Amino acid sequence: MRTDETRYAEWPVRPYSKRELAMAYAPEISPVSALNRLAEWIRYNERLFRELGDTGYRPRQRVFTSLQVELIFRYLGRP
Template sequence: MKVTDYENEWRVRPYSKRELAVAYAPDITPASALNRFSSWLKHNKQLTRALERTGYTKRQQVFTSLQVELIFRYLGRP
């Protein structure tokens, strides 16, 4: 897959937390994927601070495009 194809597959746009969690961990249950994803966010202090500057709260269910861009920057694309 070319880089441009890869980037098009996971373009920056709003995503639900569940959607991203499952994308990063497709081989486990959605509930487990959400737990893992939340743990990654909690333990990646730089990402957490960057997300908080955009207004992110841990109860938020949908990430904005800006927040998704930050997640991709810190974690890479799924």
């Protein structure tokens, strides 16, 4: 079992491509399916979606900023 400290070291808050982060959350499925799953999680988590919007997030962007990654980790946990 990984400790929180290990998770923080493995997944520091920094910019990530959407594909990279999606594959981290769902490594067992195809990249396209992982991207769709992450997009769905974001879309259906109203608070996360709203807070991401406040940072300038747009669904078509290809890279999450550090601030956006921090929010995703807060709401979805680290991969």
